[in-house]
Amino acid sequence: METLAARTGLSSAYICLLENHGRPSPPLTTALSLIQALEVNDEQVELLISLAAQERGLKDGEEGLPEAVQYLLVDARQYAFKLPDRFFKRLSEIIREAAQ
Numbered sequence: 001m002e003t004l005a006a007r008t009g010l011s012s013a014y015i016c017l018l019e020n021h022g023r024p025s026p027p028l029t030t031a032l033s034l035i036q037a038l039e040v041n042d043e044q045v046e047l048l049i050s051l052a053a054q055e056r057g058l059k060d061g062e063e064g065l066p067e068a069v070q071y072l073l074v075d076a077r078q079y080a081f082k083l084p085d086r087f088f089k090r091l092s093e094i095i096r097e098a099a100q
Contacts, residue, residue, distance in 0.1 A: 007037035025052035027067045 001019075005012040010030065017023040018034075026034070031052050035045050053063035057074035065073070076088070 004034070004037055008033040010034075025055040027070070028053075028063055029067070 001012045001015055004010075005015055008015075008030075010033065014023065015034075018026060025031070028049065031049060035048060040048065049063050050060070053060075053070075056070065057077060058070055062070060062073060080088075
């Protein structure tokens, strides 16, 4: 574990939590650091990234989105039935305004 921590720049405590499911799947950038350090093959890389994204609540293809967008999507899905429609309508307006 210490060697993996040194290769990735992550703390050994964080890696231990990941291994023991004490933390949710890491964000894509962290997962890629771990994958690189573990020297896994391409097929395993795709599988690991997909599984980590699914565990975080993402759908296929969303793991390539920026991290902040990933968290927004997961939160929106989790709280969709608890928040009023006007909240999501306003959020959509803000996103469209910012994109112009």
